[in-house]
Amino acid sequence: MIAACLVVAFSVTGDDCPLARAARETGVPIDARPSQLRTDDNALLQFSAPAPDAAGHRGADRAEGFEELEEFETEDRSVDPARYGPVAETLDADDRVRYLHGAFAGDRVEFRCLSKRPCVVHALSDAGFMVESIRYDPDGEHHRGAVVGYDVLQGVLSVGADRSDVGDVDIAVERVHPLGATEGDTAGARRWSITSAQEAALRTALEMGYFAVPRETDASEVAAALGVSKSALLERLRRGHRALLEQVL
Incomplete structure (x- = not known):
C-alpha cells in the first residue's frame, strides 16, 4: 500500500474546453x-x-417546468438562452456543446449538457487525479481533489507537457497536504485545510482586534503574542486567508 494520499489544489490556464472558454469570454465564474x-x-x-x-424569469421558469412535467411532452422544444444569462448564451453558440439545459435554483442556474x-480534468484523471470540485474563473480554472503518492502527483503535473490533446495548458500546484490529520493539527485546521500555525495566527489576530475596523492592534503586536516575526505572521495570515476563501467562495 502507498503511505501518502495527498489533498491537492491545481490551477490550470490555457484550457479551451467549452466551460473554460465561457468563463473567459463572459467574465462569469462557473462551478462544476x-x-x-x-x-x-x-x-x-x-x-x-x-x-x-430578473426575478421574473426565475418564477416563470419554475411555473413552466411544472406544466411541462404534468403534460409529459414527448418532443424537445427550444427556449431563449438569454433568459439564463451570458454563460448560457455563450455555450448555446458553441458548436461543441449539445443538449444544453438550464434550471433556476435560487440565485444560480444549474446547467447540464x-x-x-x-476538458483538461479528464487528462488529469487519466494521470491519477481524483477530482472533487472544479471552478472556472475568467483568468483560469481551479481543481480540487486528491492523488495517491508523490509519483502520481508528478505524473499529473506533467500532463500539460505529455498530452498533446489537451492543448497548450499550464498546470501548477496551489496547495498540497497529506490527507487526514497530522500530529498536532487542531479540528479547525483539519476542517479548513489550513496548518495549525495558520489557524493560530488567524485566531490570535481575530481575538486581538487585528481585523476590527478601526484596527485595535497591529501585526507586530500579534506576532509578539505568538512569538514569531512580523513577516512570518503576515505570511501565515495571507496563506490562511487564501485557503479559507478558496473553500468558502
Whole structure:
C-alpha cells in the first residue's frame, strides 16, 4: 500500500474546453461537478453559474417546468438562452456543446449538457487525479481533489507537457497536504485545510482586534503574542486567508 494520499489544489490556464472558454469570454465564474467521460470521448457536464437579476424569469421558469412535467411532452422544444444569462448564451453558440439545459435554483442556474470536447480534468484523471470540485474563473480554472503518492502527483503535473490533446495548458500546484490529520493539527485546521500555525495566527489576530475596523492592534503586536516575526505572521495570515476563501467562495 502507498503511505501518502495527498489533498491537492491545481490551477490550470490555457484550457479551451467549452466551460473554460465561457468563463473567459463572459467574465462569469462557473462551478462544476466532476464530469462523466463517455466511451465516445464526449463528456456529460453538470455545472452552475450566477442567475441573471430578473426575478421574473426565475418564477416563470419554475411555473413552466411544472406544466411541462404534468403534460409529459414527448418532443424537445427550444427556449431563449438569454433568459439564463451570458454563460448560457455563450455555450448555446458553441458548436461543441449539445443538449444544453438550464434550471433556476435560487440565485444560480444549474446547467447540464454534453460536450464534444473533453476538458483538461479528464487528462488529469487519466494521470491519477481524483477530482472533487472544479471552478472556472475568467483568468483560469481551479481543481480540487486528491492523488495517491508523490509519483502520481508528478505524473499529473506533467500532463500539460505529455498530452498533446489537451492543448497548450499550464498546470501548477496551489496547495498540497497529506490527507487526514497530522500530529498536532487542531479540528479547525483539519476542517479548513489550513496548518495549525495558520489557524493560530488567524485566531490570535481575530481575538486581538487585528481585523476590527478601526484596527485595535497591529501585526507586530500579534506576532509578539505568538512569538514569531512580523513577516512570518503576515505570511501565515495571507496563506490562511487564501485557503479559507478558496473553500468558502
